[in-house]
Every structure is written in C-alpha cells, then in structure tokens.
Amino acid sequence: MLTLECPCCGVIADETELQPGGEAHLKRFGPGSSDDDFDGYMFARRNPRGVHFERWRHAHGCGKWFLAARCTATLEVFGTYPAQTSAPPAELQAKIKARRPDWEGWT
Amino acid sequence: MSDPVRALSGVSDKGFATVAMAGPRGMITLRGDLASAAVKKAVKAATGTAVPARRRILAEGARAAAWMSPDELLILVPFETAAATVAALQAALAGAHHLVADVSDARATFTIRGAGAEQVLMKLCPVDVATLAEGEIRRSRAAQAACAFWRSAEDEFTLVAFRSLADYVMAILDNAARPGSALFPA
Ligand SMILES: [Zn+2]
Numbered sequence: 001m002l003t004l005e006c007p008c009c010g011v012i013a014d015e016t017e018l019q020p021g022g023e024a025h026l027k028r029f030g031p032g033s034s035d036d037d038f039d040g041y042m043f044a045r046r047n048p049r050g051v052h053f054e055r056w057r058h059a060h061g062c063g064k065w066f067l068a069a070r071c072t073a074t075l076e077v078f079g080t081y082p083a084q085t086s087a088p089p090a091e092l093q094a095k096i097k098a099r100r101p102d103w104e105g106w107t
Numbered sequence: 108m109s110d111p112v113r114a115l116s117g118v119s120d121k122g123f124a125t126v127a128m129a130g131p132r133g134m135i136t137l138r139g140d141l142a143s144a145a146v147k148k149a150v151k152a153a154t155g156t157a158v159p160a161r162r163r164i165l166a167e168g169a170r171a172a173a174w175m176s177p178d179e180l181l182i183l184v185p186f187e188t189a190a191a192t193v194a195a196l197q198a199a200l201a202g203a204h205h206l207v208a209d210v211s212d213a214r215a216t217f218t219i220r221g222a223g224a225e226q227v228l229m230k231l232c233p234v235d236v237a238t239l240a241e242g243e244i245r246r247s248r249a250a251q252a253a254c255a256f257w258r259s260a261e262d263e264f265t266l267v268a269f270r271s272l273a274d275y276v277m278a279i280l281d282n283a284a285r286p287g288s289a290l291f292p293a
Binding site: 010013 | 161162175176177179233235245246247248253
C-alpha cells in the first residue's frame with residue numbers, strides 16, 4: 001500500500017484517497033507548437049525503473065494537486081512537495097542522491 | 108420559505124452505535140485568501156469564530172467554521188439563517204477575490220453516537236480515527252462516497268456527505284454498525 005503526505009493539508013493519505021496524475025515537471029507544448037514537440041509532450045515519458053517524480057491529487061481530501069518523488073522499483077517514497085514549483089526541491093534531490101548514489105538526476 | 112426536508116428520516120439504533128440523519132443545517136462554501144483581513148472579519152461576523160487553522164473546526168454555539176483546503180472554508184449556521192449569512196459574507200467580501208455559495212441543500216449530515224462510534228468510521232474510512240484530535244475535521248471517503256467528519260461531542264461524530272448519496276451513506280453506516288460486528292467487542 002502506498003501512503004503519501006499531502007503537503008497542502010498535512011494528511012498522511014492512503015492511496016485510495018488519491019488520484020494519480022502522471023509524470024511531473026513536463027513542459028507543455030500546446031496549440032501552435034510543432035508536431036514533433038507536441039508528440040514528445042503527449043507521448044514520450046522517461047518511465048525509468050527507479051526514481052519517479054509524479055503528480056498526485058488529494059481527491060478525497062483537500063482536493064489539491066501536489067508532487068511526489070518515489071521509487072517505482074521499491075515503492076520507497078522520498079518525499080512530497082507543493083505543485084507550484086518547476087523543479088524538485090534541492091533538499092529532496094540531495095536525499096534521493098544519498099539513497100540512490102547512481103541516480104542520474106531529474107532532468 | 109418552504110419547510111426544509113431531510114434526505115432521509117431514518118435512524119439506525121440496533122447496532123453497537125446509533126446512526127441518525129441529522130436535521131437540515133445551513134452550509135456555505137467560502138473560498139478566498141484565508142489569511143486576508145477581509146476573510147477573517149467576514150468569518151468572525153458570520154460564525155463568531157476566527158478563521159480555523161489547517162484541518163480545524165471552530166464552533167460557537169450552533170455556528171462553526173471548518174477548514175476544507177488552503178483556500179476553502181465550510182461555514183455552518185442554522186438552516187434558516189443560511190441565505191442571510193450568504194448575503195452578509197458577499198457584502199463583507201465585495202471587492203476581494205472570493206466565492207460564497209449556499210450548499211445547504213447539496214449536503215446531508217449524519218451523527219454517529221455511542222461508545223463504538225469510532226469503530227464505524229474505522230471500518231469505512233482510510234483514516235487513523237483514533238488519532239483524530241478534538242476540533243479536527245477530516246475530509247476523506249466513507250467507502251466510495253466523499254465525506255468530512257469531526258468529533259462533535261463525547262462519543263459522537265458528525266459526518267457530512269453529498270445529499271444525492273444520503274441513501275448510500277446511511278446504508279454503509281448502518282451496515283458498519285450492525286450488531287455483533289464491532290472491531291473491539293465490549
Ligand atoms: Zn490534502
């Protein structure tokens with residue numbers, strides 16, 4: 001079972017209170033972009049076996065979106081953070097690096 | 108004004124906790140900048156309370172203010188004063204970015220009473236109910252229905268759900284409280 005702490009309301013939320021929103025930190029290419037850029041935005045995902053950055057919504061709770069870093073191989077949760085950011089917080093990246101020395105970074 | 112009618116009139120009292128549909132209650136959704144002086148003043152006038160801190164519910168007699176999200180409160184008032192409270196809140200917040208909506212008729216309120224009340228919620232909600240503090244409101248789900256609940260008295264919880272799901276919520280609460288099914292039999 002997956003539990004994530006919602007940074008908006010502080011609840012340690014069970015997976016069943018949450019709605020997954022896919023990969024975090026995607027750069028959106030919308031109307032007016034090239035077909036290649038839109039194709040990449042729409043379909044290309046990193047999907048590594050290991051450290052993932054994801055969007056989650058506390059759907060059966062405060063209703064807010066937040067971001068989470070976790071390992072898809074072990075289900076270890078490194079942390080959650082507000083959605084109003086374009087990069088994982090530095091301290092979270094340091095924590096992940098400490099736990100996964102061969103992690104290549106989030107970009 | 109027509110007489111308000113509850114979604115259900117049922118009371119379930121055969122189990123280890125008593126589940127009852129509570130009477131109509133005025134409920135108002137207020138969204139805006141909860142840290143602003145305008146919202147603080149408007150809430151004080153509407154409920155007599157301060158703006159509640161994260162996940163708190165503050166009551167003053169029959170009125171209360173509950174924290175629903177970082178930019179949303181639920182204002183609880185006697186049913187017959189809801190319309191006037193909405194008007195007062197809108198007047199107090201004129202000029203500030205906000206939303207005030209009377210949701211009284213969209214909600215159904217239940218009370219779960221008795222020494223086993225906590226166990227009813229433990230069965231239905233993915234919540235560590237035992238650690239729910241006095242004055243804390245928790246939004247979650249009861250089986251498949253969105254809900255919010257808090258400790259409203261000794262051995263009593265109040266639970267709010269959508270009125271359209273009142274029948275379902277009553278059924279799952281009744282089932283969770285049925286005789287012989289206590290998690291921690293007395
Ligand atoms: Zn939340």
